[in-house]
Amino acid sequence: MPPVSRGFHRKRQEVPADRVPPGQYVTRDFPVLSAGPTPRTALSRWTFSVEGGHEPKSWTWEEFRALPSEKLTTDIHCVTRWSKLDTAWEGVSLDVLLTGLEHDASYALAFSDGGYTTNVPVADLLGGKAWVAFGYGGGPLGAEHGGPARLLVPHLYFWKSAKWVRGLRLLAEDQPGFWENYGYNMYGDPWREQRYEGD
C-alpha cells in the first residue's frame, strides 16, 4: 500500500448525487481534450454524409444549416470524471438527418476530420437523443470544442460526442471506434458507469 499523502483528495462533488452520475465531479470549466490537432476545414469544403444506407446522403454546410435546428440545454459527462451542467447547444437533430433514409443498420460509426471515430447504436441517435451541433453557449461552436460541428449525444459519455464530425457510417454490426479499440466501453452509459470494456 503506497503512503497516503495527508490531506490529498480527488476533486469533490458539490451537487446532489441524482443530478450527477456516479464517480463524477462538477466543473465550471469546459476542458479542451483532444487526441490530435484541431482541424481547420473550410466551410466551403465541409460536408456531412451518411453512408451505408440504401443510398448515400450528403449535405454541404449551406444545405446543413438550412435544415430545421433546435436549441437545447443539457448536462455532459466525460469519462475522465468531470461533468458540466446546463450546457447550451444548438444543432440539427439526428432525427432530421436520418429521416427518410432507408437502411438496415442497427449501429453507426461516426467519423471526423483528423481520423477520429466512435460508435453509437442507431437507436441512441434517434428519438430526440442526438444532434449534430454547430452552436454552443449562444454562439458558433469554437474549433477547439469541435467546430464547425460536432456530434452531441449527451446521454452517453462525452467521448461519443465526436468533435469535428463529418458523417456516419451505418453498420449492421457494432464496430469499435478509436477509444473503444483500446478498451473503452462500446456503449458508454454514465449512469451505469460503463467506462471500460467489461463494465
Next chain:
Amino acid sequence: MDETVLDGNAIGGLLIEVFGTEMTTAVGTCGSCGATSQVAELAVYMPGLGTVVRCRSCEAVLMVFVRIRDVTCVDLMGLASLS
C-alpha cells in the same frame, strides 16, 4: 495554435514504465511519411482517456498508450521503427 499539445518529454515516465528504460532520445521513424525525430520532440496529446503521440510533420498517429485498470495497452503500429 493548440495550447495543450505537449512533447515526448511529458511521457518520459510512462515510457520508462512501458519500455523499462529512458526513451526520450530514442529515434522514431513515422510509418506514414518517413520523418525521423527523437521521441522528446514528437507531438503528444493527453486528453485524459489515453496518450496519443503524433508525427510533427504529417500528424499521423505513431503511438497510443491507454491505461485501464492498471494495465497499459501499447499501440506502436504507426511507427516504422523506434531505436
Next chain:
Amino acid sequence: MAGTAVRGRLNTWLTATVGAVSDETARVRTLRLEVPGWAGHRAGQHVDIRLTADDGYQAERAYSIASAPGEPLAITVERLDDGEVSPYLTEEVREGDELEVRGPIGGYFVWEPSLSAPLLLAAGGSGVVPLRSMLRERLRAGSTVPVRLLYSSRSLDDVIYRKELDAAPAGVEVIHALTRSQPPGWTGYARRVDKRMLAEVAWPAAPPDGASKPLAYVCGPTSFVEAVAAGLVDLGYPPVRVRTERFGASGL
C-alpha cells in the same frame, strides 16, 4: 547487472518526505524532498510525483527538478487554478508529509558542464525551473560558458528565483520580459517574446570561425516554446541545437 539495477530504480516509486517548503511567488512554491535511495539526477531532468488519497485515489504529475545535481532534491510547483495536484502541493502540503517520487526522467532536455557551447536559455513562466537547475549546475561545476537567460513572466512579482537571478554570477546575463505589468521606471522588455527580441538577445547563430555554435534550451507553455523555437531557427539556429520542453497551456 548495473544496467538492470538502474532500470529497476528508474521505474520504481520511492517514498519521499517533504522537507522545507518555501514560497517563491504568490503562486509558486519550492519543496525539498527527502528520498532514501535517491540516485541523483542531471540538470534539466524531471520527476514524476504520485499522491494517494485515503480512499486509494491516485494522481500523478511531472515536475522539473529545481536543484542542481549533488544538491538536495527539490521541485518547484506553480499552482494552476483548476488543478488537482498543484493546489495541494502549493497550499496544503507540509513538512513531514509523504508522497511518492519516480525518476529522474529525461535524456533529451539535459545540460552537462562538458558542453562548451554558449547557452541561450529561454523560459516562459514556470519553464524557468529546469533552466535554473542548469544554471546552478554550471556554477557548481565552475563552468565559464557564457549564458543568456531570456525569461518571460507576467510581472516582476511572478519572477521565480528572483533574488538568485538578480545575483547571477559572472558570465550569466538575465534578460526579463514582463508581459502584463511592469514596475514604474521599467526600461526592460514589456511584451511577449517575439522575433525582434530574439534577434537582440540570442547569441549569433554563426559565430566567428572556431567558436562553438550556441545551444538553446527553451521551456514553458507550448505557445511560448513554439514561438521561440521557430524564431531561433529563423535566426539560423540548426533545429538540432534548439532543445524544447513544452509545459502545455498556462496563463502567460
